[in-house]
Amino acid sequence: MLPVTLDRNRGEPLPAQLAAQIRALVLAGTLGTGDRLPSSRALAADLGVSRAVTEHAFDQLTAEGWLEARRGSGTYVAAAHTSGATVPEATSRSTRVTSPRFARSLPRSARVTSRLDTGTPFFDPRLEPGWRRAWREVSATTPPRGYDDPRGLPELREALAARLGRSRGLDVRSDEIIVTAGTTDGLRALLPELRRGPVAVEDPGYRAAAESVRIFGREVIDLPAVETVCDLGDAVAAYVTPAHQHPLGRVMPAADRLALIDAARRAEAVVIEDDYDSEFRYDVAPVPAMATLDRDRVAYLGTAAKSVVPTLRLGWLVAPPDLHERVLSRRTITHSGAAWPSQRALLTLLRDGWLDRAVRSARRVYAERAPRVAEAMSPYATLAGPLAGMYSTWLLPEPAAVRARDAARTAGFEINLLSDYARASGLTGLVIGFGGVSDAELDAALAAVTAALVRT
Template identity: 60%
Template sequence: MTSLALHLDRTAPAPLGVQLADAVRDRVTDGRLRPGERLPSSRALAVELGVARSVVEQAWAQLVAEGWLEGRHGSGTFVAAGRSAGAAPRPRRPSPATGEAPLVRLDTGTPWIDPRHQGLWRRAWRDVAAATPPRGYDDPRGLPELRAELAARLTRTRGLEVDPDDVRVTVGTTDGLRHLLGALAPGPVGVEDPGYRAAVATVEAAGRRVVDLPPGAAGSDLRGLAAAYVTPAHQHPLGRTMPGAERLALLAAAREAGAVLVEDDYDSEFRYDVAPIPALASLDRERVAYLGTTSKSVSPSLRLGWVVPPAGLGARIDEQRARTHDAAPWPVQRAYLSLLREGYVDRVVRSARRTYAARAARVVEVLGAHLDGPVAGMYATVPLPADAARRARDAALAAGFDVPLLDDYCRSVPRSGLVLGFGGCTDAELDRALAAVTAALRA
């Protein structure tokens, strides 16, 4: 059993469980802890560190969910993944405490927001300050006015004809998925592989088994599944749009299996080659649950989304949320209502679409030889051999950019490459990141 020799700072702002998880993760990624090594039990390590056992259990659960550790029934907790013997050390990320510049994360979910529209953003929050909040617990379905605006917007932009009573406001996409899982019949849930890691974690946290499906669930037999989670508008993370024939085949498979399709409409508004493709749910409201979010258009930190459940599931969701007083925060709903009414959302989406089109063209210009399809949305997937992908990732880190690896999104299907987001950066930063990546690939 490996001794960790850790120190936790009780005066630091970070919780002890987070400190412990960070310390162990660092030891795994830099090679001090090797795959297969057994770690102390939560009870033993809690005694050694002088903390509650729950602190260690929290850290172990986080690292298991991230794939760094694995629990073996009756045997203990072991290192599941890390740097193999003889491999080059992974560059350490700069820490704000050292005075170094923080990394620019080029991920798939950080949007670009045109600063010219900040006035409307500030006005929305002034409207919140002037409004009168509800006297008690709010409607768990969400503000009626906001649901009306969302219903109209979904009809206009996504071809999804819904009424305000069909829409439920949530605390983001995974919150909407969590509510759907609580209303579904028992059974496992299919998720695309590679796919959205937060969706996998949400399904597992709900106590359901995850069944790996090919991207878009093309040709899949869905029998035995309660649901299948898909991203048809812009498959996450491969970037492919599901063709019409595959959409119809997927709907037929879901009907035959009696399964619900959960459509995460991931960055669907940011097509710049053609008009945004209508939502899958527009083809069958009885079989498809629709998930949307403000994260890709306004801000991930707003933590607001919506779900349009199929008939029959909405009442179950409402009953559960009413019992637990589970509702999206009123101030955030009220602010987003103002942002919609004042045209802020439409303006930032139009601005971002133009910016992403220009940045996608730059990515194609520099990395076109490595791409195997058109670039859309706010990221580009770059297939590469595993060693070339790691070399490019490490070069980007050394230049100050955190670029995710494609295999980070994979579970059972081996794929390698980079997933290069270009929303949460400036044009100059994107050029520097591309220069570092291409230099590493040439080497």
């Protein structure tokens, strides 16, 4: 029997309690790689709960990569803590890039009316009254007379701390949070405080992150986005999007998370976790933040761009203690900080439960649209990652991808090429977003794309 206990009087659902305790047993070394767990039926009987509780917990941990199900055999631990493990020389995977690669600019044969991108979320029109109410409160509130607290509004940081604990498993105090003007602002606050040296960035990956590294005069090291990284070389930081890799959509398995953190410890580097698109899983609960595994080694970046709107320009940073103090000191001197009206509006949206409703509404829409995209694209391309979030990425040869992109553009839709996100990897295909369009627009764009792919 597993040494776990469930408390029905706690506010946390029983499956989440069980998943958290099994995860803790793996991290503590009580459960090791290859250990067989009791069956879901047997564990449910031991705990006095329904089998659905144990099955849901096992499904969650399997999705996160902590467990693996072997057909006809049972459920086993797939990943265990590897601190202190030796690193084979052959596992050093990072490669250097010498020059930036920018998206190609091609002539447009028609005016683009809708963008099927990775950053525009669904906005439920039924939530507009709450949105307007938040801004009325901003207009009725007296702003600060001088520069505001560089950490952000205290009340907003309190609300964010509670939300991070509830939704991302991150136990933080409000004074450990710095409110930023978005993810990129948080990254650019961290970069000057790192010691000299290059920064590893996922490839393919977030173009703004790689460009931000270059702006600060640092070399970019290409970090393969779909491989286990056990050696960071001389990199002083590694920027990753583990909850939903941008743009491939892969969830970083638990074993890979542990390996990267151990590599960062040996290199005395910082893992910069961009918690991109983390709340929009359809099959299981969102995967806990990577920062929960090591707060001293992982700097956490969050954003309101995908759950509210990108133009709100708000995010948050939870940095290791030494970096937190240096970032805060610099922002105090430079009067850096997020805009007070946006902070005040987000506080109202959090307080009124608006943000939770927005996330639930968007998740339902994405869960319905993602299979429609898959049904249209599957005959012509290969899905790069699981169906989750507000976009999906499809692998296919570059000539076919370009023809499909151009056909969509002619029909009035902008769709990104995967090659625009790639540097050394050479991956090609299409990145199809479905958050910022209507159902009719999505269907029209898919019709244009598939018609072009039929002709290839």
